Every structure is written in C-alpha cells, then in structure tokens.
Amino acid sequence: MEFLTWEVVLNALGEVGSTVLYIFAGTVLLELFVYFLWTPLRALSRRVDGWLDPLGDRLRHLVATVLMAVVVVFAVRAIAVGQTPSPWAPYWPLTVVVFGLGLFISPNALNIFQSELRLAYMLLAPAVVGLLLLVVFPLLWELNVSLTNLNPRHFQSPDYIGLTNYLEVFTKPVLKQVTFFPVLLRTILWTAVNLLFHVTGGMILALLLNRKMRFKGLYRALLVFPWAIPQPIAVLAWRGEFHFEYGFVNIMLQRLGLPAIQWMTDPTWNFIAMSITNIWLGIPFMMVILLGGLQSIAGDYYEAAELDGASAWQQFWGVTVPLLRPVLTPAVILGTVWTFTNFNVPFFINQNELETSDTLVTALFRSAFQYFNLGDAAAFAFVIFGLLLVFSVLYIRVTGGLKGAYE
Amino acid sequence: MKTRLIALVAGLFVLGMVLAACAPVATPTPEEIAEAEPESVEITLWTKEGEADGGLQFVQSLVDAYTEIHPNVTFELVNKDVETLREDFLTAGLAGAMPDLLWTVNDHAGPFTDAGLIMSVDDLFDLDMYVESALAAAQLDGKTWGVPISNGNHLMLLYNKGLIESAPATTDELIAAGQELTTSDQYGLVYNQTEPFWLVPWLGGFGGKVFADDGKTPTLNTDAMIETLQFLYDIKYTSPIVPAESDYDGADALFKEGKAAMIINGDWSLGGYREVLGDDLGVARIPEVVGGEWPHPYTSGVYFMIPDGIEGAKLEAIVDFIHFVTSANNQALMVAKLNRLPALEAALDDPLITNDPLLKGSADQMVVGAPMPTVTEMRCNWDGMKPEMQAVLADTKTPEDAAAAMQTAAETCIANLE
Numbered sequence: 001m002e003f004l005t006w007e008v009v010l011n012a013l014g015e016v017g018s019t020v021l022y023i024f025a026g027t028v029l030l031e032l033f034v035y036f037l038w039t040p041l042r043a044l045s046r047r048v049d050g051w052l053d054p055l056g057d058r059l060r061h062l063v064a065t066v067l068m069a070v071v072v073v074f075a076v077r078a079i080a081v082g083q084t085p086s087p088w089a090p091y092w093p094l095t096v097v098v099f100g101l102g103l104f105i106s107p108n109a110l111n112i113f114q115s116e117l118r119l120a121y122m123l124l125a126p127a128v129v130g131l132l133l134l135v136v137f138p139l140l141w142e143l144n145v146s147l148t149n150l151n152p153r154h155f156q157s158p159d160y161i162g163l164t165n166y167l168e169v170f171t172k173p174v175l176k177q178v179t180f181f182p183v184l185l186r187t188i189l190w191t192a193v194n195l196l197f198h199v200t201g202g203m204i205l206a207l208l209l210n211r212k213m214r215f216k217g218l219y220r221a222l223l224v225f226p227w228a229i230p231q232p233i234a235v236l237a238w239r240g241e242f243h244f245e246y247g248f249v250n251i252m253l254q255r256l257g258l259p260a261i262q263w264m265t266d267p268t269w270n271f272i273a274m275s276i277t278n279i280w281l282g283i284p285f286m287m288v289i290l291l292g293g294l295q296s297i298a299g300d301y302y303e304a305a306e307l308d309g310a311s312a313w314q315q316f317w318g319v320t321v322p323l324l325r326p327v328l329t330p331a332v333i334l335g336t337v338w339t340f341t342n343f344n345v346p347f348f349i350n351q352n353e354l355e356t357s358d359t360l361v362t363a364l365f366r367s368a369f370q371y372f373n374l375g376d377a378a379a380f381a382f383v384i385f386g387l388l389l390v391f392s393v394l395y396i397r398v399t400g401g402l403k404g405a406y407e
Numbered sequence: 408m409k410t411r412l413i414a415l416v417a418g419l420f421v422l423g424m425v426l427a428a429c430a431p432v433a434t435p436t437p438e439e440i441a442e443a444e445p446e447s448v449e450i451t452l453w454t455k456e457g458e459a460d461g462g463l464q465f466v467q468s469l470v471d472a473y474t475e476i477h478p479n480v481t482f483e484l485v486n487k488d489v490e491t492l493r494e495d496f497l498t499a500g501l502a503g504a505m506p507d508l509l510w511t512v513n514d515h516a517g518p519f520t521d522a523g524l525i526m527s528v529d530d531l532f533d534l535d536m537y538v539e540s541a542l543a544a545a546q547l548d549g550k551t552w553g554v555p556i557s558n559g560n561h562l563m564l565l566y567n568k569g570l571i572e573s574a575p576a577t578t579d580e581l582i583a584a585g586q587e588l589t590t591s592d593q594y595g596l597v598y599n600q601t602e603p604f605w606l607v608p609w610l611g612g613f614g615g616k617v618f619a620d621d622g623k624t625p626t627l628n629t630d631a632m633i634e635t636l637q638f639l640y641d642i643k644y645t646s647p648i649v650p651a652e653s654d655y656d657g658a659d660a661l662f663k664e665g666k667a668a669m670i671i672n673g674d675w676s677l678g679g680y681r682e683v684l685g686d687d688l689g690v691a692r693i694p695e696v697v698g699g700e701w702p703h704p705y706t707s708g709v710y711f712m713i714p715d716g717i718e719g720a721k722l723e724a725i726v727d728f729i730h731f732v733t734s735a736n737n738q739a740l741m742v743a744k745l746n747r748l749p750a751l752e753a754a755l756d757d758p759l760i761t762n763d764p765l766l767k768g769s770a771d772q773m774v775v776g777a778p779m780p781t782v783t784e785m786r787c788n789w790d791g792m793k794p795e796m797q798a799v800l801a802d803t804k805t806p807e808d809a810a811a812a813m814q815t816a817a818e819t820c821i822a823n824l825e
Contacts, residue, residue, distance in 0.1 A: 008483070152783065153824050155500065155522035170825065176790050177816045181441045244652035245661070265601070265801040351654065352601045353795050370490075372497050372518075373823065 011382075034122050067102030137180045146378035151371075158375065165379035173369070174363045175381070178355050184387075188361040190275070190346070191339045197279040198335055202286025207320075210294040220291075227284035236350040238277040242349070260327070267356035270349070274357060278345045282338075286331060293327030294320070333395055337388065360384050414485040448724045451483045454510035455709070460679045465744050466510065480724045493518065496714075500524040505714040508725050512560065513544040513707035516552040517783040525712045528554050530728050533683035537733070541750045544707040544778045554729050555750030557741060558778075562608055562704040563772040566689045570668035574645050574691030578612075578638070581669075581694045584647030588668040594676030597658035598671040600639075600800050603792035604705065609635045611703025611777055612696035614715050617792075623784040625821070627791060628814035636799045636806035638696075643800060674769050677746035681765065690768030692775065703771065705779035708750055719772050742766065748773065791817035802824060 052060060146165055150158040170180050209220060226234060240264035241248040252262040263273045301319045310318060343361050350357040358366070364384060368377035450469070456462030470482045485506070493515050499505045500522055509515070509525075527550040528534070534542055534551055541555035551759025566574050570588060575581040598605050607617065615631025616750045618624060642648050652662065660716050662670040665685045671693060672680075681690050685700055693702040711729050713722075731737065738754035741747055746763075748770060749755060760766045779785075795809035795816070804812070 073481075110637065149825075151824070152497065152518050152521045155497075155524070173819055174814075176820065177812065243657065245650065245657055250727060260651065262801055264654070265652055265797050267801070344419055351791065352797055354797065370499070372494075372522075374501075376823075 025128075027129070030125055030129065031122065045083075065148055067098050071099045071102065072328045086278060093237050103375045105210060132365050142378050142381065145374055146382055148375045150374040150378075151376070155372075158374060161375070165375050166383070168376060169380050175358065175366055176355055178358070180383075183358060183360055186271075186356075187361075190271075190359055191336055193275055194278050194339045195284060195332065195335050197275075198339075199332065200288045201279065204296055205283065205287040206290035207316075209291055224284045226281050227288075231281065231349060234281060235277055235344050238273075238280070239349055239351060242273050264351050265353055266353075270354055270357045274346050274349045277349055278339065278342060281345065282335065286335065288312040289331045290324065291326060293324045295322045296327075313403040337390075340388070413454055414629045427637075447479045447481070448721050449481050449483065450721065450725060450728070451485065451506040452510060453485045453487055453492055453496065453506045455487065455512060456510065457486060457488070460675060460745070462675070462745060465741065469732055469737060471727055476731075480728070487669050495521060496524065500714075505716075507714065507717055507721060508728075509710075509712040509714070510556065511710060511712060513553060513710055513781055514779060514785060515787060516545050516547060516712065518709070519712065520547055521551055524715055525552055526715045526717070527552055528711075528713065530730070531713075531722075536689060536752055537750050538752050538755065540778060541707065541708045544708050544781060547602050547781050553712045554733065556709045556711060557745070557747040558708045558733060558750045559706060559748045559769065559773055560708050561706045561769075561773050561776045562605065562671050562673050562693065563769060564669060564691045564693045565662070565672055565676070566691065567662070567667070567671045567682060567684060568687040568689050569665065569684075574669070574689060575694045577695050577697050577699050579617075582642060582646050582648060585642070585669070586646055589648050593668060594661060594667045596642065596669045596671070597650060597653055597661045597667040599655040599658055600643075600652065601654045601793070601797060602648070603789055603796050604795050606635060606639065606792060608671075608693050608702035608704040609638060609696070612693070612699045612701060613638070614626065614699055616777075617788045618780060618784070622780065623782050623821075625784070625788050625791065625804065625814060625817035627788065627817055628810045632810040632813070633806045634689045636796070636809055639796070640799055640806060674747055675745070677765055677769065678744065685815070688765065690765045690772070690773045693767075699811045701775040703775055703777040706773055706776035707779040709747075714715070783824060784817075787817045787820035790820055791815075 147160055147162060148154075148158040149161045149165075173179050174183055205223060209216060209223075213219075240246075242250075242262060244250055244262060246263065247263070249263070254260055261269050297320065301323070302315055305315045305319055305352050316356060340359075341361050342359075343365065346359045347362045350362070353366075361384070364377060364380050367373050367380060383394065453464075454463065454466050456466050458464065462554055463484075467484060470484055470746055474481055489512055492509070492511055494517065496505065496509065496515075505524065516525070529551050532554055534554075537555050538558050542551060543559040545553035545555065570593075571584060575584050581596065588595040610631055611618070613631040613634045615629050615635065616626060619626050643651070650657070653661070658667070658670055659672070659676070661667040662672075663680070677688075677690070693704065695701045711732070714727060717725060733751050735751060735754050738749035738751045739757050739759055742749055742754070742757065742759045746766060746769070748760065748766065749757075760770065780788075792814045795804065795813045798804035799806055799809045
C-alpha cells in the first residue's frame with residue numbers, strides 16, 4: 001500500500017526538524033543569557049548580599065529552602081495538570097517569581113555569578129537542560145501519576161489518592177491473578193537461570209577459542225552472530241521455530257521420535273522456550289568479554305602451575321577464575337540488570353499472554369499500555385526502580401566499583 | 408558549592424519548563440489549518456481492516472472513490488490490529504492527538520466511552536435505517552456510540568467439502584466425523600484455541616452466559632462453564648479431533664492447506680476461504696450441543712466511531728463520508744467483496760445475499776447469535792477467561808478449578824476498574 005507518500009515523509013521530517021530547531025534556539029538563548037548578563041548579575045548579587053547580610057545566613061537558608069520547596073510543589077502540580085485547562089495554570093508566573101525570590105534570599109546561590117567556575121557551569125548548562133527535560137521531568141511526572149487513579153474509568157480527570165497505588169502493588173494482583181511476589185520470584189529465577197547459562201556457556205566457548213587454531217576469526221564471527229541481530233527480530237524468528245505445527249524444534253523432536261511440545265500454551269515449556277531464546281542471545285556477549293579477559297592472562301602463570309604439577313582443572317580454578325574476576329564481576333552485573341529488565345524475549349515469546357511467563361517488566365508494560373491502569377503502573381514502576389536501585393547501590397558498596405570515579 | 412549547584416539546577420529546571428510550556432503554541436495543529444481553509448479537509452482514518460482478507464484494500468477503494476467526488480476531502484488511512492487500535496487510541500487520547508475517525512469493532516465502545524474519548528452519534532444520523540441488532544451492539548447508557556458498517560462478526564462452522572460432505576448437526580456427530588477425519592497429518596476440526604471468543608459460543612450452547620441479568624456481574628463459575636471447558640478438553644484429549652496447539656494463524660493455515668476438514672471462524676474470513684477453496688467451501692451453524700442448545704456466537708459488527716471534539720467542516724465531511732460508505736450501493740459492494748452482512752436494513756434484501764449459499768449460511772448462524780456485551784466489564788471477563796481456558800487446554804487445570812479462577816479473576820479486575 002502507498003501510505004508512505006512524499007507528503008507524509010516531508011511532514012514527519014518537518015516535525016522532527018522543528019523540534020531540533022526549538023532545542024537549538026533554546027540552547028542559544030540560554031548561552032546568550034548567561035554570557036551577557038554575567039557582569040550585571042554579579043554586581044547585583046554582591047549588592048543584594050550586602051543588603052541581606054544583617055538577616056544572618058541561617059535565616060536566609062531557611063527562607064530560601066522553604067521557597068524552593070514551594071517552587072517544586074508548584075512545578076509538579078503545574079506539570080500534572082498541564083494537559084488539561086485548570087485553575088492551576090496561573091501559577092506559572094508565580095512559580096518563577098517565588099523562584100527568583102528564593103534565589104536572592106539564599107546566601108550562596110548568587111555566588112554562581114561570582115564563582116571562577118562560571119565557564120564550567122556555562123558549558124554544562126545545555127546538558128543539564130537536556131537531562132532535566134528528558135530525565136527529571138518525566139520522573140517527576142511519573143511520581144505525580146503514581147499518586148492518582150489515572151485509568152480508563154478516570155481518564156480525563158484523575159483524582160489524587162495518596163499512596164494507595166503503592167500499597168496495592170503488593171496486595172493486589174499485578175495483572176489478572178498473580179500478585180507481586182510470585183512475579184518477583186519468577187523474575188529472579190529467570191535472571192538466575194539465564195545468567196548461569198550465559199556465564200557457563202560463554203566461558204566454555206571462550207576457553208575453546210582461546211588457543212591457536214585455524215579459522216579462529218571465522219568461528220568467533222559466527223558465534224557473535226546472535227548478538228549482532230536486532231533483538232526483536234531474533235526473538236520473533238525463535239517464536240516461529242517454537243510453533244507447534246511448523247516450528248523447527250517440534251519437527252526435530254518428532255523426527256527423533258519424541259512427542260511434540262506445546263511451547264506456547266504450557267506454562268513450564270513456555271518459560272523454557274523464553275530461557276532458551278535468551279540464553280542463545282546472551283552467550284556471545286559473555287564469550288567476547290571472557291575471551292578478552294583470558295587473553296590478558298600471561299602464559300607464565302600456567303607454566304608455573306604446570307611445573308608445580310597442577311592439573312588442567314586445578315589450573316582453571318586456581319589461575320583462570322581468580323584472574324578473570326575483574327572482568328567477570330562487571331560483566332555479571334551488567335548481565336543481571338539486562339536480563340532482569342529484558343523485555344523483548346519474555347514479551348514476544350509469550351504469544352498467548354500467559355501470566356505464568358510474565359516478568360516484572362512485561363507485567364509493567366501490560367499494566368500500563370494494555371490495561372491502561374496508568375496510576376497503578378506508575379507506582380509499580382517506582383517499586384521496580386527501587387529494587388534495581390538497592391541492588392546497584394549494594395553492588396557498588398560491595399565491589400567499590402565507582403571508586404575510580406570519585407578519586 | 409552544593410547550594411549553588413542546586414540553585415542553578417532548579418533555575419534551569421524552571422526555565423526549561425517555561426520553554427517547554429511555550430513550545431506547543433508555535434506549532435499549528437491540523438484543526439487550525441483546516442479552519443483557515445474551510446474548503447480542504449484532511450481526515451485521518453484508523454481502520455482495523457487488514458490486507459490479508461482484502462479489507463484494507465476495500466477501505467482504500469472507498470476512500471479513493473470519495474476523494475474523487477469530493478476533491479477537497481483527503482484521507483490518511485492507517486491500518487492497526489484490533490488490540491493495537493484500542494491501545495493506540497487511548498494513548499493518543501492521553502496525548503491529545505487523536506485521529507479523526509475510527510473504523511473498528513463494537514467492544515471498543517466500552518473503554519472509549521469510559522475514557523470519554525468518542526461522541527454519541529444519535530444526533531448526527533437517522534439511525535432507523537440500520538439493522539436493529541447491529542445498533543444494539545454499540546449502545547451504552549441509552550446512547551449509540553457507533554454507526555454500523557457491517558453486521559455479524561460472528562463465528563460459524565466452515566467446512567471443506569472435499570473432505571467432509573455435509574456439516575455435522577450435533578456435537579456427537581461432530582466428534583464422530585472429526586475422529587474419522589483426524590489422521591497423522593490432518594485434523595477434523597481446527598479453531599483458535601487461545602482466545603475465549605471461541606469459547607463463548609459453546610458456553611451459550613450449554614446454557615450459560617458470561618453476565619448475570621444486570622449485564623455487568625460476571626457469572627463464570629457455573630455448571631455451564633465447567634461443561635463447556637470439559638467439552639473443549641474432551642475434543643482435544645479424550646476423543647481428539649483438534650491439534651494439540653493452534654492459534655488463529657495456525658488454524659487458518661491448516662484449513663487453507665486442506666489439512667483440516669472444519670474450522671470455526673468468523674464471517675470476516677469467508678472471502679479469503681472462498682478464494683482458496685472455491686466451491687468446496689461450505690458454511691453451517693456450529694453444531695448443536697447434545698442435550699443443550701445451538702451455540703450462541705457473539706454478534707456485533709464493524710462500526711464507525713467519531714472521536715470527541717471533532718467539529719465544523721471536518722465533522723460535516725466525516726458524517727457525509729459515513730453516509731457514503733453505508734449507502735445501498737457501497738453496502739452491496741461490501742457484501743460482494745468481503746462477504747459480510749450489511750448493516751443497512753435496505754441492503755439486506757439484495758439478491759447478492761439471498762442467492763448466495765455462503766451468505767445464507769452466515770445469516771442462518773447469526774439468527775442464533777447473541778449480541779456481544781459492550782460494557783468495559785466484558786474486558787475483565789475476557790481477561791479472566793483467557794488464561795484459564797488455556798490452562799484447561801494445556802491440561803494443567805481441571806475445568807472446575809479453572810471456572811472458579813475465572814470468576815475470581817473477573818471480579819478482581821472489575822474491582823480494579825474503579
């Protein structure tokens with residue numbers, strides 16, 4: 001069909017182009033503002049500091065903090081109701097005024113304009129604006145939605161219902177019948193099983209490749225292949241292979257004299273199908289990382305071990321594994337987070353929407369975009385976010401992974 | 408140092424929001440463009456019709472024909488799967504960027520009216536000219552929310568005369584004939600085993616309904632449901648006549664390849680099968696349940712729905728376009744091309760229908776159909792039934808447990824609607 005006419009294409013390009021132009025113009029404005037108003041603002045801030053000095057720093061801090069809190073509340077409310085006309089709309093100018101007051105009353109805030117780091121601030125400004133618009137703004141909006149009952153029954157004018165959604169994440173079924181903790185346990189099981197096979201499989205392949213042989217590059221290229229295919233395409237291809245009548249897997253099973261398996265309707269087999277697909281997809285990454293690690297281990301260690309009479313098995317556990325740890329740990333962490341939050345595999349392989357194959361992430365997606373329980377889903381998303389945050393913080397604490405960044 | 412940074416961040420935050428708030432003003436919306444030049448109207452039409460059965464091509468031909476008569480009205484035609492259309496329309500409603508016209512199924516009226524996204528059509532059309540039962544499936548709270556395009560959308564028994572001479576009249580005959588026809592590479596009967604839409608006709612045959620008389624209290628944990636599930640289990644395991652696993656496409660492919668003697672599928676599939684099987688295609692009612700009734704497949708139809716907030720020249724053009732599509736001529740064209748029953752009362756007497764055995768069969772099945780509920784609670788029933796039906800068919804749950812679980816799930820879901 002000829003839906004993609006030149007007109008449509010040009011329209012789309014125009015929309016994207018104008019958005020880019022808006023962002024560009026905004027950035028230029030911001031830079032001009034900072035550049036030209038620097039000197040007058042600096043002078044002004046010194047004078048204001050002089051006037052407000054008698055108040056004392058502590059009082060000024062307090063008042064400024066209160067005003068900033070008011071700004072945040074105004075801003076969140078304004079964003080929340082921004083989509084529909086409401087009495088909150090006139091608060092926009094007020095927000096700006098309150099913000100300005102806070103800025104002037106705070107004892108240190110205006111020192112930005114006196115600081116020697118002003119060039120750094122200036123250069124950072126566009127990135128900060130980008131992050132605020134693309135990360136902080138949606139996050140605050142999501143927080144706001146999570147406090148409402150936004151769902152198909154309350155679509156145009158949702159009410160604020162406090163923390164009810166957060167309570168209900170743990171007490172009510174996530175989608176149809178299964179509650180939060182079984183889904184969480186299943187997600188953990190899914191992550192553990194997959195990761196185990198990723199690391200073992202990756203390790204075996206890496207060890208096989210880490211020696212002198214012919215066509216090594218060719219083997220490596222072939223083995224990395226699954227990683228190079230766009231994930232949804234690979235997953236949909238796998239789903240086809242799990243088809244009961246026409247799929248490769250069942251045809252092979254039947255040729256071997258085994259009964260065909262109901263991959264799409266049997267809960268256990270569907271979970272296994274998901275795992276097989278994801279293991280196939282995940283091994284190449286581990287293999288490449290581990291191969292890199294293996295190649296960096298000097299041959300001297302093995303020579304020394306051999307002289308001491310260590311068997312190959314002992315060499316593996318005594319030399320290879322400890323020396324691989326610096327490479328293995330971050331790879332495992334990445335793998336954990338990727339598998340835990342993997343969407344494509346559990347979503348697409350689970351063609352019949354079996355609840356028994358849903359992980360936290362697919363359940364979240366269904367709750368938000370198939371059931372449109374957006375309020376519930378927002379709270380649910382924050383709970384998942386919290387889980388991953390705790391995991392990351394613990395991991396960073398235990399391994400000191402970010403030490404280099406601080407020092 | 409920290410305070411300064413926070414102040415800077417907060418400052419930029421507010422500035423960013425002010426900029427963001429200003430931005431949309433500068434972009435003219437399509438409505439404004441349309442108002443500036445009342446002569447030209449562009450209508451974005453979302454349709455659930457796909458290419459496979461010629462539906463999309465039919466819609467495209469109508470749209471082209473209309474633009475030829477009214478050059479000032481142009482269309483952007485977008486095809487979306489039924490579920491995708493529902494999801495995308497709700498999302499578009501949240502974002503405030505809805506299409507101008509929907510061509511979709513009746514059960515979308517429930518969620519769309521709940522969300523307040525479509526307008527009632529009572530004042531825009533003389534609805535008396537449409538078939539009563541088609542209108543009934545789009546009525547909620549005393550208002551009509553869609554203009555019917557076709558009537559039916561019901562399941563029926565389609566059979567391949569090359570494999571079975573005449574259709575079985577009762578479930579006993581179905582099982583007997585089915586067992587004879589089921590071999591290592593052929594099945595007696597195929598149907599979409601993953602969707603409860605294929606379960607409800609049998610439920611009706613066993614004397615059950617999904618709602619109590621108030622039309623919104625689920626009644627899924629009943630003897631009728633247990634018998635229905637047991638029946639579906641039996642034709643798969645006890646006296647197997649259906650494949651161990653088959654979704655819509657799987658069943659469709661088997662029937663088209665001549666590897667299945669019978670299929671339960673909807674009126675939308677008639678055109679496609681007629682093309683493949685020709686005169687070998689037969690249409691009959693779904694066999695009568697022994698000791699029960701004729702199964703009651705859900706009937707509804709395909710409808711135009713108009714998003715809320717459409718007005719002026721655009722609304723006029725849309726109303727005129729709907730009249731055009733549901734005119735006697737174009738309804739007859741639809742019957743010929745898509746083999747669907749028309750929604751326009753006057754078009755029902757067309758010899759195209761009365762002389763065609765397939766359409767006669769389809770109409771005969773529709774007589775024992777039941778109008779599909781439109782209320783949003785129905786969504787909860789579907790979602791409650793689907794996993795349990797699959798569990799029984801996967802032999803992981805007994806019909807009794809499954810029926811009880813369906814009821815609990817539907818009740819929880821309805822409680823969650825608020």
